[in-house]
Amino acid sequence: MLPVRKLRLPLFALVLALGGGAGFWAYFHRQPATDLTLYGNVDMREVQSAFEDSGRLMTVRVQEGDAVQRGQVLAELDPVRFRDTARRARAEVAAAQAALDNAEATARRQAALAHQQFAPRQSLDNAEAALRTARANRDRARAELALAEKALSDTVLKAPEAGVVQNRILEPGDMASPQAPVLTLALDNPIWVRAYLAEPRLGQVRPGMRVWVQTDSFPGQRFEGWVGTISPTAEFTPKSVETTELRTELMYRLRVFVCNPDHRLRLGMPATVLIPLPAPDPLPPRPADCGP
Numbered sequence: 001m002l003p004v005r006k007l008r009l010p011l012f013a014l015v016l017a018l019g020g021g022a023g024f025w026a027y028f029h030r031q032p033a034t035d036l037t038l039y040g041n042v043d044m045r046e047v048q049s050a051f052e053d054s055g056r057l058m059t060v061r062v063q064e065g066d067a068v069q070r071g072q073v074l075a076e077l078d079p080v081r082f083r084d085t086a087r088r089a090r091a092e093v094a095a096a097q098a099a100l101d102n103a104e105a106t107a108r109r110q111a112a113l114a115h116q117q118f119a120p121r122q123s124l125d126n127a128e129a130a131l132r133t134a135r136a137n138r139d140r141a142r143a144e145l146a147l148a149e150k151a152l153s154d155t156v157l158k159a160p161e162a163g164v165v166q167n168r169i170l171e172p173g174d175m176a177s178p179q180a181p182v183l184t185l186a187l188d189n190p191i192w193v194r195a196y197l198a199e200p201r202l203g204q205v206r207p208g209m210r211v212w213v214q215t216d217s218f219p220g221q222r223f224e225g226w227v228g229t230i231s232p233t234a235e236f237t238p239k240s241v242e243t244t245e246l247r248t249e250l251m252y253r254l255r256v257f258v259c260n261p262d263h264r265l266r267l268g269m270p271a272t273v274l275i276p277l278p279a280p281d282p283l284p285p286r287p288a289d290c291g292p
Contacts, residue, residue, distance in 0.1 A: 040195030103134035225258035
């Protein structure tokens, strides 16, 4: 029999060879990490900005292509008529308050007289009824004043959200109304990319996953985003979406959010969505306005 020391070297060489062979096989037969590629378009998100009342358009402060912030003044109506209405409403409130003060004083006097039996009970009842009427008139006048002041403040049209002025529809001198929008705002930060996911891939994607978005307009550049929502119901893929799967297959609509502070991605633009697989850590929660 061979000594133990002479057997160690062949055994070590055998183990090393087996380990190297297993590593070699695993290297060439491993599953590569690939991106799931989806195709879609940037969703059209628009707001038709209109006044809540009718009036003569006095000024429009923005032009097409201007970037606006939430709450920024966009346009103004001629406020003269609304100021007069508010002034009359304030006078009505003052008159109603004076009548209420007088009714309260009368009710107190009638109550004192009735308590001393110097006046009939009917006089006190009439005074209390007049007091309730005066109080109701004062409350109604205040409500009308609130409406008048609201109408006056609505002569200033403000941006409901941050975006870009897409269309300037009316010009100063035009008659504006709730049915006649003054401007069209394109909401483009964050943008929504609408893509479609085949059913066999449904288990690989979940909301919050990190994605990359590419467009033909910016070759070589990738925009970071995350999966927002996945439609709970299946539908047929639109013909406008290019996909490697058959168009007759049922797909699930996927909404991807991408921050767009520089306004480089435009609404309606074709986009390619790349979802890394296996999925890395999800993106942290992002603010609604995609700001810093």
